[in-house]
Amino acid sequence: MPLQRPKGTQDHLPDGSPKLSRDIQASAFAHVQDVARRVLERSGASFIATPLFEEAELVKRGVGGSTDIVRKEMFTVYYFGDHGGYVLRPEGTASIVRAYLQNGLKQLPAPLKLWTHGPMFRAENVQKLRLRQFHQVDYEVLGSTDPLVDAEAIWLMWEVVRELGLTGVRVKLGSIGDPEDRERYNAYLRGLFGAHADRLSDDSKDRLERNPMRILDSKSAGDQALLAELGVKPMLDFLGEDARAHFGAVQAYLREWGVPFDLDPSIVRGLDYYRRTAWELHHEGIGAKSALGGGGRYDGLAEQLGGAAVPGIGWAFGIERVLGALEAEGVAFAQVDGPLLYLAAMDEANVGLAARLALAGRSHGRVEFAYRAMKPGSVFREADRRRARHAAVIGSDEAARGVLNIKNLGTGETREVPVADLNAFLDDLSQQARGTREQA
RNA sequence: GUGGGUUUAGCUCAGUUGGUUAGAGCGCCGCUCUGUGGAAGCGGAGGCCGGGGGUUCAAAUCCCCUAAUCCACCCCA
Known part of the structure; x- marks a missing residue:
């Protein structure tokens, strides 16, 4: 038996290869990247690239120590010496904010729009369109808190999937408020569920400590019955005045521009740095996890990394998942030209x-x-x-x-x-x- | 970390209640084929039946372990 590629990785193959599915077709990858480049650079975004590995500390502080990504999915790279360790990057945002701070990109006209694409690494168990090395297209805007920037970011994400030819995509939109809003909401949820902890599933008992909002989209029938019985109030009821106004403005722009979205009060971002606007793009037909990608605002991240206060917002989608959705919809691509x-x-x-x-x-x-x-x-x-x-x-x-x-x-x-x-x-x-x- | 399915040629798959030398289609290579293609015919290469152990006179087939892979849970893109 010849050597095989590591678990959770894929080879991207030339057209005509046997066993070729859309999510490993090299030309299809290039097509998605080209479409994203066209859409994003038209909007004024500049390409940026950062290393595939970063200081472990950046990921811990950026993504958040309570997340699964940091708790159990980090690809740590050790080498001789007593260095604290590098990690293969699990996502793009922390690196881009780090690069912005480290290289004085504040000098460039704000808000600064950046985009990138490349591999990301998470050491988790594989399943459909969930890999240990996967690829994202990533868009970030730094230096503005304006809700118009949020709305444009969502519009751009929508525009990329639309230009790719996908029709079955749904935008789920929510706001997770400012940190103090979320604290109040989490306290409310802990109080509410704490009294009925014995009726929660084991997973949700765990969630009660770590991230009570996750209980809201639990798949357990018992949890859902309890939710209905308790009449849980949504996060949106807990937004402070500013966050509420901000969220209202984002929605108004999206309606004006004809971007269809569903308000989803259960939307929860898995990474600690998010606040206020949060959204996901979903597609049926790519397996149990239907998210193509997601995004949100992260105004506190730069400070968390030890830099100046720089507000930001961004999104990323998984290229493999988008390709899976394109395959599920049967969207045809132009074939690569042969020789003249x-x-x-x-x-x-x-x-x-x-x-x-x-x-x-x-x-x-x-x-x-x-x-x-x-x-x-x-x-x-x-x-x-x-x-x-x-x-x-x-x-x-x-x-x-x-x-x-x-x-x-x-x-x-x-x-x-x-x-x-x-x-x-x-x-x-x-x-x-x-x-x-x-x-x- | 947990649960289930799968694993035989490059690809898609057959392979009977365990029984000689494991098959097909497609693909690949060659020939028919010295001046204009997509075809057809003929021939050929290619397999430790995922790996290891066991049962048996005999194992692709039965049992155990292990790996890979697919799907699902948790979580995320």
Whole structure:
């Protein structure tokens, strides 16, 4: 048995590979990233990249010591020496805020919009579209508390999935208030459930201590019966005046822009740094956990990392989950183009000529060549398999006359092109290819 | 961390109550095929039946352990 990839990781494979599903198709990954780039950079976001590993302390303080991510899902990297340890990043926000503080990005015009994509790591048990190395597209805005920034962030996330062609996505929107609001609400929940702790499921007894809001979306039938019986008030009833006004403004903008959303009073962010606006995008058909991604405001995070007070808001979605949703909906992508031209020689003496012409043509488009002499039948078979648009067979006659007989594999027509005109011919082809791609 | 399913060729899968040398389709390679393709025919390569242990005259098949994988719980993207 040959060595295998580590549990919870995936290989991203070329089109045409056996066992290829959408969430491991390299070209599909690139497509999602391209669409996100287009949408986000149109909005003024700049690309940023941070290391794949960070100080463990950054993750502990950023994500929060009470979260599952820190308690049991950290990929810790040890090395010689007495260093406290690095961790492979479990999410992108803490790193980006760290980079903002460390590099003086406050100098750039505020609010600063940043985006990135890349792998994230969480050491947990795998299930459908839940991996140990997964990939996110991430958008962050630093330096503004304006609800308009919140609304635009949600709009952008919606716009990315819409441009990707997904139709079955639902936005669940809530507000978890300011920290003091949440404290009051948690105290209320602890009081309410504490009196009936014996009726809670074991998981929820645990939640009562760590994060009582999690009891609200418990899957246990007993918990849900108790919830209904007690008539639990939603978080939104506990919002302070400012948080309430902020949340109202966010909703008003979204309605004005036609972004459909459902108010979800049970929305709870799993990371400690969130406050106020919180939302998730959901899609049925990607398994038990239907979240494509989520986001929220994190005005206290920069201070928590030891920096100046910098308000922020951001979101991330899982690329694998989005690809899973696209597969579930049967959304088709444009296929990656094959070569414009495939060149092959009929005899060994001209193999070098085919190679030289191909290399010279590459500044004008994708050109491939055969590494050994072939019979004409094989040339076209090989050209087809590579999804080439044209193919030319070079024999001693063509070599002597300095021409190519180029066959259009779509129409079957052959035309003679002088070698001197090859580059102009390829230019025409790549312009045509661009044209048809834009139409599609 | 917990529970269930699965594991036979590159891929999708057969394989009878345990019984000789483990099969098919597709894919791959070659030939038919010296001047214009997608085809067909013929041939070929490719398997420690996930790994280890046990029962048996005999194990892909029965038992135990283990790993990987898929799904679910917790939680998250």
